[in-house]
Amino acid sequence: MGRTVIAIDIAKKVFQLHWVDGETGCIERLKLKRAQMLPWFANRVSTAVVMEACGGAHEWGRALCQLGHHVRLLSARKVRPFVQRNKTDAADAQAIWTASRQPGMRFVPVKTEAQQIVLSLHRLRAQLMKTRIMQTNELRGVLYEFAIVLPEGHVALLKALPGALIEAKGRLPAMLMDSLDEQVRRIHQLQADIGIIERRLSHQMREIPACKAIAEIPGVGLLTATAVVASMGTPTAFKDAREFAAWIGLVPRQTGTGGRVRQLGISKRGDAYLRTLLMHGARSIVVRSKDAPTWPWLAALLQRRPYSVVVAAVANKLARTIWAVLARGQAWRPEAWQPAH
Numbered sequence: 001m002g003r004t005v006i007a008i009d010i011a012k013k014v015f016q017l018h019w020v021d022g023e024t025g026c027i028e029r030l031k032l033k034r035a036q037m038l039p040w041f042a043n044r045v046s047t048a049v050v051m052e053a054c055g056g057a058h059e060w061g062r063a064l065c066q067l068g069h070h071v072r073l074l075s076a077r078k079v080r081p082f083v084q085r086n087k088t089d090a091a092d093a094q095a096i097w098t099a100s101r102q103p104g105m106r107f108v109p110v111k112t113e114a115q116q117i118v119l120s121l122h123r124l125r126a127q128l129m130k131t132r133i134m135q136t137n138e139l140r141g142v143l144y145e146f147a148i149v150l151p152e153g154h155v156a157l158l159k160a161l162p163g164a165l166i167e168a169k170g171r172l173p174a175m176l177m178d179s180l181d182e183q184v185r186r187i188h189q190l191q192a193d194i195g196i197i198e199r200r201l202s203h204q205m206r207e208i209p210a211c212k213a214i215a216e217i218p219g220v221g222l223l224t225a226t227a228v229v230a231s232m233g234t235p236t237a238f239k240d241a242r243e244f245a246a247w248i249g250l251v252p253r254q255t256g257t258g259g260r261v262r263q264l265g266i267s268k269r270g271d272a273y274l275r276t277l278l279m280h281g282a283r284s285i286v287v288r289s290k291d292a293p294t295w296p297w298l299a300a301l302l303q304r305r306p307y308s309v310v311v312a313a314v315a316n317k318l319a320r321t322i323w324a325v326l327a328r329g330q331a332w333r334p335e336a337w338q339p340a341h
Helices: 034-042 057-066 077-084 089-101 113-146 152-171 174-207 209-214 221-231 239-248 272-291 296-304 308-326
Strands: 005-009 016-019 028-032 048-052 070-074 251-255 260-266
Touching: 005 272, 016 034, 016 089, 028 034, 028 048, 028 089, 034 057, 048 057, 048 089, 057 070, 057 272, 070 077, 070 089, 070 221, 077 089, 113 152, 113 174, 113 308, 174 209, 174 221, 209 221, 209 296, 221 272, 221 308, 239 272, 260 308, 272 296, 272 308, 296 308
Parallel strands: 005 048, 048 070
Antiparallel strands: 005 016, 016 028, 251 260
């Protein structure tokens, strides 16, 4: 007899459970409050528990694993097609159970607390970056109304800002200049806050051997190394490097009918933030290769394919290399990127 599978639709206060009794085959449903969850599972024999990978799921997963249960998480996109008719807590729990029983279903590994802390720092930094962009764009737009043009890009803007403010002071009233000075102080404070988070990530990177190992790969820096290690959970969750690249969304989409299959652009599935970091890293490799060719295969690829296609191909290669380094426990070797003769 197989292990009983209990599906949980988690929420803030009320949790809906759904499972099928292994002896009678009856469908069982149970509603528990938050305080009742762990005591209820503590009194059950080891079982398989499935949940959606949503807010709080990893914390609940770790707690249930400590009680001896086998926890698996499902992406919400995998569950949604199995919700029948009205969307209720009971229907969601049944959909989670049904989705988990499908052959070939992909599961999300339960992250450790340290991995979640690193990802939280990344989210906070990303939010600060968005806020900084909004603040600088607003400053640029206000000054543009008075024919004072600031360059694009944060670094270029900060260099041109002192001269622009001096010019503005000679033309604009003190009421507006005081507000602009406050805006500039907010931008500098946001930049300082971003720097603090990056230093914390740097400290975390020095303590994690896996981050230091993949940081040796070209195009992989502080942000990419810490984000990849924290996001992937464990390399053994993926059977090979291609599956890891597909999980990030860096493999081609496919469409076909009548036995004919066409390759399209990259799928862009999975973690958009992680994919963006890898694309930026790949772009830096391609730009450096155009100035001073390091790998002949990359120079030849640039001659055959458009620039954006080459960047996507290098990002795919980066993802595969990262998986190989982490899964095999070997340091990155530059000769690995040289073509075999």
